[in-house]
Structures are given as C-alpha cells and as structure tokens.
Amino acid sequence: MKVGLFVPCYVDQFYPNAAIATLKLLQKLGVDVYYPPNQTCCGQPMANSGYEHLTGNCNRLFIENFSEFDYIVSPSGSCVLHIKDHLHDEKRESDALNVRHKVYELVEFLTDILKVKEINASFPFKVGLHQSCHGQRGLHLSSMSELVDTPFSKPMQLLNQVKGLEIITLTRPDECCGFGGTFCVVEEAVSSKMGKDRVEDHLMNGAEYITAADMSCLMHMEGILKRKNSNVKVLHIAEILNAE
Amino acid sequence: MNSIKHPELSTIFNEDEERVNWHDDTLWWIRAKRDKAAHGISEWEILRETASQIKDNVLSNLHQYLIDFEAKAQANGIVVHWAANAEEHNKIVLSLLQKKDIHQMVKSKSMLTEECHLNEYLEKNGIDVIDSDLGERIVQLAKEPPSHIVLPCIHKKKEEIGQLFHEHLGTEFGISDPQILTETARLHLRETFLTRRSALTGVNFAIAETGEFVVCTNEGNADMGAHLADIHIASMGIEKLIPKKKHLSVFLRLLTRSATGQPITTYSSHFKKPRKGQEMHIILVDNGRTVQLGRADFRNSLKCIRCGACMNTCPVYRRSGGHSYHNAIAGPIGAILAPNLDMKEYADLPFASTLCGSCTNVCPVKIDIHDQLYKWRQVIVKEGNTTAAKTMAMKVMDFTLSSPTRYKLAGKIGRWTIKHAPFTVNNKLNLWFKNREMPEAPKESFSEWFKKNK
Numbered sequence: 049m050k051v052g053l054f055v056p057c058y059v060d061q062f063y064p065n066a067a068i069a070t071l072k073l074l075q076k077l078g079v080d081v082y083y084p085p086n087q088t089c090c091g092q093p094m095a096n097s098g099y100e101h102l103t104g105n106c107n108r109l110f111i112e113n114f115s116e117f118d119y120i121v122s123p124s125g126s127c128v129l130h131i132k133d134h135l136h137d138e139k140r141e142s143d144a145l146n147v148r149h150k151v152y153e154l155v156e157f158l159t160d161i162l163k164v165k166e167i168n169a170s171f172p173f174k175v176g177l178h179q180s181c182h183g184q185r186g187l188h189l190s191s192m193s194e195l196v197d198t199p200f201s202k203p204m205q206l207l208n209q210v211k212g213l214e215i216i217t218l219t220r221p222d223e224c225c226g227f228g229g230t231f232c233v234v235e236e237a238v239s240s241k242m243g244k245d246r247v248e249d250h251l252m253n254g255a256e257y258i259t260a261a262d263m264s265c266l267m268h269m270e271g272i273l274k275r276k277n278s279n280v281k282v283l284h285i286a287e288i289l290n291a292e
Numbered sequence: 293m294n295s296i297k298h299p300e301l302s303t304i305f306n307e308d309e310e311r312v313n314w315h316d317d318t319l320w321w322i323r324a325k326r327d328k329a330a331h332g333i334s335e336w337e338i339l340r341e342t343a344s345q346i347k348d349n350v351l352s353n354l355h356q357y358l359i360d361f362e363a364k365a366q367a368n369g370i371v372v373h374w375a376a377n378a379e380e381h382n383k384i385v386l387s388l389l390q391k392k393d394i395h396q397m398v399k400s401k402s403m404l405t406e407e408c409h410l411n412e413y414l415e416k417n418g419i420d421v422i423d424s425d426l427g428e429r430i431v432q433l434a435k436e437p438p439s440h441i442v443l444p445c446i447h448k449k450k451e452e453i454g455q456l457f458h459e460h461l462g463t464e465f466g467i468s469d470p471q472i473l474t475e476t477a478r479l480h481l482r483e484t485f486l487t488r489r490s491a492l493t494g495v496n497f498a499i500a501e502t503g504e505f506v507v508c509t510n511e512g513n514a515d516m517g518a519h520l521a522d523i524h525i526a527s528m529g530i531e532k533l534i535p536k537k538k539h540l541s542v543f544l545r546l547l548t549r550s551a552t553g554q555p556i557t558t559y560s561s562h563f564k565k566p567r568k569g570q571e572m573h574i575i576l577v578d579n580g581r582t583v584q585l586g587r588a589d590f591r592n593s594l595k596c597i598r599c600g601a602c603m604n605t606c607p608v609y610r611r612s613g614g615h616s617y618h619n620a621i622a623g624p625i626g627a628i629l630a631p632n633l634d635m636k637e638y639a640d641l642p643f644a645s646t647l648c649g650s651c652t653n654v655c656p657v658k659i660d661i662h663d664q665l666y667k668w669r670q671v672i673v674k675e676g677n678t679t680a681a682k683t684m685a686m687k688v689m690d691f692t693l694s695s696p697t698r699y700k701l702a703g704k705i706g707r708w709t710i711k712h713a714p715f716t717v718n719n720k721l722n723l724w725f726k727n728r729e730m731p732e733a734p735k736e737s738f739s740e741w742f743k744k745n746k
C-alpha cells in the first residue's frame with residue numbers, strides 16, 4: 049500500500065509539527081508513506097470564496113502529485129472534503145475522480161482503512177475535542193447532534209486508546225468554531241465571536257489542551273487563546289496520537 | 293443597492309457582546325428543544341425523507357397541482373387570484389378592500405406579505421393594518437421588520453417590549469412582566485378582531501386534492517381574524533402546495549418540532565370554504581419562485597416549510613441577528629432564497645456562513661442548504677457581483693499556488709515577515725489580528741524539514 053501524504057499549505061508553513069506527527073504516526077503503523085515535494089494548496093480558499101473557476105491550476109497540480117498513490121492521506125478534514133467534493137480537470141476527469149475516491153482524512157484512514165485498535169501513545173492531560181464541521185458533517189467522522197442517529201466518533205475512538213488522556217465533556221458538542229476559511233476575515237466580527245464562544249466552552253469544562261482533526265479550526269482558536277493569555281494549548285490530533 | 297451588508301451589520305450587532313450572548317443562548321435553547329423533540333421520535337429521519345420526497349413530487353408537477361388546486365378551491369367557493377410578483381399581489385389585496393370600502397385590516401403572520409412589503413403599501417394607500425401575531429405586533433409597534441420567521445421579535449428583550457407597550461398601549465412605565473404585557477396585548481388585539489371587517493392570513497399548506505388550505509399558529513390569531521371578518525384573504529407562495537390531505541400529517545409532525553420543539557402547533561386551522569355571507573380569496577404568488585424552480589442547483593430551496601430551524605441552529609445567525617440579513621427571510625434559508633430575488637442586493641448573504649452544514653442537518657425537508665450557499669457563491673462571482681479587489685486577490689492567490697517554486701518562496705517571505713517584521717501584520721489593517729493573535733512562524737516549513745530529514 050503506497051500512501052501519498054498531502055500536507056495542506058497552511059500546515060506546511062505554520063504547523064509543520066502536525067505534519068511531522070502525521071508522517072511519523074503513519075510510519076509507526078507500518079505504512080509506506082511518500083511526500084510529493086511539489087504540492088502547494090488544494091484550492092479551497094479560492095473555491096469557498098466563489099472562485100472555483102480559478103482552481104484549475106491547483107487541481108492539475110494536485111492530480112499530478114497524487115495520482116499514482118493507492119491512498120492520499122491528510123491531517124485536515126476541510127481540505128480533504130474540498131478535494132473529495134470539488135476536484136475536477138476537464139482533460140483528466142477520470143484521474144480527478146480517482147483521486148477524489150482515494151483521498152482520506154488521517155483519522156478516517158486510521159479507523160476505516162488501517163482499522164487501528166491499539167495506539168501506543170500516552171498523553172496524561174484533560175483534552176477537549178473540537179469536532180471540526182467539515183470533518184464531522186462533511187466526511188462523517190462522527191455522528192452529529194442534529195441527526196437522530198446512533199452516536200459514534202472516529203476521533204474519540206482513537207483518543208480513547210491514548211494512555212492517561214481524559215476527554216472533557218463540552219456543553220455544545222459540535223458547534224462550529226467560526227474559522228470558515230476567508231470567512232474569518234470577511235466576517236471578522238462573527239468569526240471572532242464564534243471562536244471566543246467555542247474556546248470558552250472548552251475552558252469552562254476544564255480543558256488543558258484542545259485538539260481536532262483539522263488544524264485550521266485550531267489555528268483560529270489558538271489565536272483567540274493567545275489573545276486571552278490563556279495557558280491552554282492547541283494540538284493536532286496526530287500530535288496526541290503520536291505522543292509518547 | 294443597499295450599501296450596508298451583512299459583515300457591517302453584524303459588526304454593529306456585535307458591539308454589545310452581552311446582547312449577542314443573550315441572543316445566542318435564547319436561540320440555542322430553542323435548538324435544544326428541537327433536538328429533544330426530534331430525538332423523541334424514532335422515525336424522525338424517515339419523516340424527513342418522506343417530506344423531502346413529497347416536496348420533490350410537488351416541484352416536479354407544480355403546474356398540474358396548481359391547476360387542480362384552483363379548480364377545487366373555486367368549486368368550494370373560494371375566489372382564486374394569481375400574482376406574478378409582489379406588486380401584483382399588493383394591488384389585488386388593495387382592490388379587494390377598496391371594492392368593499394374597507395380601511396382597516398387585521399393580519400395574521402405571513403412571511404410572504406413581508407417579502408412583498410404589503411404593510412407599507414397598504415398604509416400608503418390609506419389602509420390601517422394591524423398584525424395580530426404577538427411578536428409581529430411588537431415589531432410593528434417598533435417600526436422594525438421581523439428578525440426571524442417564526443419568532444419575529446426574538447431580538448427584543450422583555451424590558452424593551454415593556455417600553456413599547458408603555459408608549460403605544462398605555463401600560464405603566466417600567467413594566468416588563470410577560471404576564472401583564474401578554475394580557476395588555478390580548479385586550480388590544482381582541483378589540484382589533486372584533487372591529488376589523490377584513491382579515492389576511494398566510495398559508496402553511498394548501499392541498500391540491502381538496503382545494504383547502506391550512507394555517508398554523510400558536511395564538512389562534514389567524515382563526516380569530518378570519519372568523520369575524522367579512523372578507524378573508526389568504527396569501528400563498530405557489531410552492532406551498534402538497535398533493536393530498538393524507539400528506540399533511542407528515543408536515544404537521546415536522547413543522548413545529550423543528551420550529552419550537554412542540555409536538556404540533558396549538559392551532560392547525562383548515563380553511564375550505566367561506567361561511568355564509570363571507571368572501572374568501574386566495575392569492576397564488578410567484579414572485580421569483582418559477583425562476584428559482586428553473587435553477588437546477590437551487591430549486592430544492594422551494595421545499596422550505598418556514599420552520600426556522602436552520603436559523604436557530606446557525607452559529608452565524610445566532611451571533612449576527614436577523615436584521616443583519618437585510619431581507620424578509622433571514623438566516624441560512626434566506627441566504628439561498630434572497631439572491632434569486634436580487635443577486636446584486638443580496639450578493640453578501642451566501643458568504644455569511646462557515647458552511648458548517650448544521651442547517652442542512654436540521655432541515656425537516658432536507659434542503660441541501662450549505663451546498664447551495666457554496667453554489668451561490670460561484671454564481672454570484674461569475675455574474676460579476678464581487679469586488680475588483682477580491683478578484684485581484686484571488687488571481688494573485690492562483691498565481692502563487694499554481695507554481696511550487698512561487699508557493700515556497702511566498703511561504704518563506706510570509707514566515708520571515710511574521711517573525712522579523714511583526715508590525716506589518718499585527719496592525720489594524722489585518723482583520724485577523726483585531727481579536728486574534730497571528731500564528732507563530734516556525735523556523736522551517738514541513739517541506740524544508742522533510743528535505744533534511746527524509
């Protein structure tokens with residue numbers, strides 16, 4: 049099984065530790081991981097801003113970089129969802145479709161493909177899990193409070209395997225943090241307020257760390273935590289699953 | 293074109309953080325009630341699917357159902373009118389009142405008449421309109437539009453309502469006890485019901501099979517208005533049809549559970565024919581609905597039964613308030629309906645969302661709301677309803693990201709700037725920085741690390 053590691057642009061530039069943890073975790077689990085060095089961005093910031101028609105170059109590049117792999121794995125639910133839903137290339141439509149079918153967010157790859165039952169990790173802290181919307185509602189990483197459904201959570205399934213880790217219970221289990229890509233600046237007032245409220249729920253319930261399967265939500269919440277001079281830190285779920 | 297858009301209006305709304313917290317908590321409480329009601333029914337998801345499929349059928353056969361409904365309604369003695377747009381609708385209402393020399397009308401809640409700006413039109417033409425839904429009456433006294441389709445004055449605190457009642461209905465200054473305020477409203481409205489000769493109601497569901505229509509209220513105000521009036525006018529969007537009477541139960545079970553968490557509305561009133569000596573009219577209004585029906589990506593929005601669940605669950609709506617949507621219908625559903633009416637005026641609304649998808653999940657008729665928001669963004673930009681600055685920024689982004697070399701260089705420069713010249717980003721021009729710290733710049737990117745460590 050040949051796996052291509054897709055590291056979203058902002059993770060590459062600002063959160064290399066999340067990507068390093070993803071790589072090491074996959075290697076630890078015996079996966080044959082490759083990192084195509086010419087990758088840039090999936091194009092989501094443009095597409096979500098209404099400029100999907102400008103994403104042709106990003107799409108072509110993505111297909112070139114990742115077509116050869118059996119699976120494509122990324123530590124970001126939101127970018128994965130964009131590829132899954134919107135990757136097109138008129139000249140290589142079947143390749144585009146192929147890529148869309150084999151792209152996985154890290155957590156779902158671990159639970160659904162590798163079927164990981166035991167993770168050798170230890171993280172003796174109180175952790176709040178932020179259910180990033182695109183992962184949760186888009187990729188169905190966990191059940192959603194709005195639906196009348198059997199509850200499940202793939203990230204929780206993995207976090208429960210980490211020694212010493214205590215998951216805190218949130219008052220609103222799956223509310224959006226307000227990042228939303230370019231929404232965070234276009235709608236600055238609402239975005240910041242949503243972020244503040246999201247962070248407050250974690251703080252009120254005693255979190256020492258906030259984790260998620262999407263670094264972008266964490267980046268937003270980290271900005272708010274730091275502005276509040278809070279000691280609570282954010283960590284990508286890969287960093288916790290890789291912690292020893 | 294309205295120059296004040298959703299981001300500016302919500303910035304104003306957010307200046308009073310306490311108020312935002314209160315607005316958010318109130319609506320979240322209703323969302324929680326909705327969850328409890330939905331989870332109390334094991335077949336909830338089947339009901340949603342059934343409702344969605346019934347509406348699919350309606351939208352695919354709308355033409356026939358409208359003809360069937362018209363024939364049955366006429367046979368029942370209801371006069372049927374057709375209005376292509378808001379203006380025609382308003383003219384029909386006015387002419388019906390003028391014909392009978394009526395200058396006062398009592399109105400039950402109708403979002404369609406809000407959409408058509410009927411109140412302003414009638415008032416300009418010498419008709420005194422009183423909204424009989426308590427929330428609607430309160431915003432009417434405040435000279436404001438409703439901020440929510442089910443809870444029109446949800447943005448107002450009881451103290452503010454007390455002040456309004458003091459000014460308009462003669463309650464004592466400083467009274468904000470809901471019991472006293474409700475009793476005052478009751479007396480005031482009772483007088484209205486008894487003296488007005490004309491009543492207008494909305495329509496929640498119209499049944500093609502029988503030619504009757506159903507109006508759902510919690511206050512019984514539609515009944516009180518319609519039963520005492522010489523002339524009952526019902527205004528209805530053409531998408532409100534359902535094929536058969538037996539389908540009604542599906543929608544009645546979904547509507548109020550989704551709206552307020554109640555099992556059913558207190559009053560689900562069926563109107564089939566006028567009583568002796570009364571006139572009953574129904575106006576079937578298009579006002580852009582057939583255009584939306586023709587937009588393959590957006591026709592599903594016409595399934596909406598106006599429960600407001602998408603607003604209550606929307607984290608953006610809860611923190612920006614209904615008026616920030618500057619449209620009769622606020623929230624996620626308003627944001628996909630409004631651009632159909634005027635794409636330029638409402639170009640901001642599909643962007644007032646993080647695309648979190650909660651709206652789609654609560655929708656009792658399974659409208660793919662957040663996917664439509666995404667699709668509207670593409671249409672709005674393609675039609676040129678965007679700014680030159682934004683287009684330029686996106687083109688620069690495409691130029692940077694389409695080349696690995698340029699991307700890496702830009703990343704390096706960006707990280708260097710944050711580290712060595714933080715003042716260039718940590719300032720007022722950077723909207724991120726207003727309420728958030730910038731991410732720290734690591735000394736190397738992942739790709740640089742990988743090169744060294746592979």
